[in-house]
Amino acid sequence: MEEDGCERRNGKEILLQHMRTHKDDSEVTTYDCHFCSYKAKHKSNFNRHMLIHKDASELTTYRCALCPYNSKRKADLVRHRRFTMRRMCPRKRNEA
Known part of the structure; x- marks a missing residue:
């Protein structure tokens, strides 16, 4: 959460993000890869995964x-x- 221009996340936000990993896929938004069967509950994990599908010249x-x-x-x-x-x-x- 951004407060007063600070991008540092507080403990509550980190805990809520962690708790998403324990929820069923039907309870949270999942990011689905169009190239393989990978699914992620966190966009940052999905973005990191997508790097494996890019051509080396694009990276x-x-x-x-x-x-x-x-x-x-x-x-x-x-x-x-x-x-x-x-x-x-x-x-x-x-x-x-």
């Missing part, structure tokens, strides 16, 4: 500047960098 590839790692998702690269920097840089390891 943005996020590449690590420190190693050969690459990903279709920016969030995966950010997570990779966070953990890679902890392993490679002693100062970062101490700050974490």
Whole structure:
């Protein structure tokens, strides 16, 4: 929920989102893939799934500047960098 311009979600919203995973498909909106039998209760999961159906030329590839790692998702690269920097840089390891 956005309050006063802040996009950070509160605990209640996160709990409600989690509770959707326990509901029957007939009780919530599902996002159905037109290419396969995949269904999702959360749009973000559906969007992530849809990446597998795209041609490689249609996708943005996020590449690590420190190693050969690459990903279709920016969030995966950010997570990779966070953990890679902890392993490679002693100062970062101490700050974490």
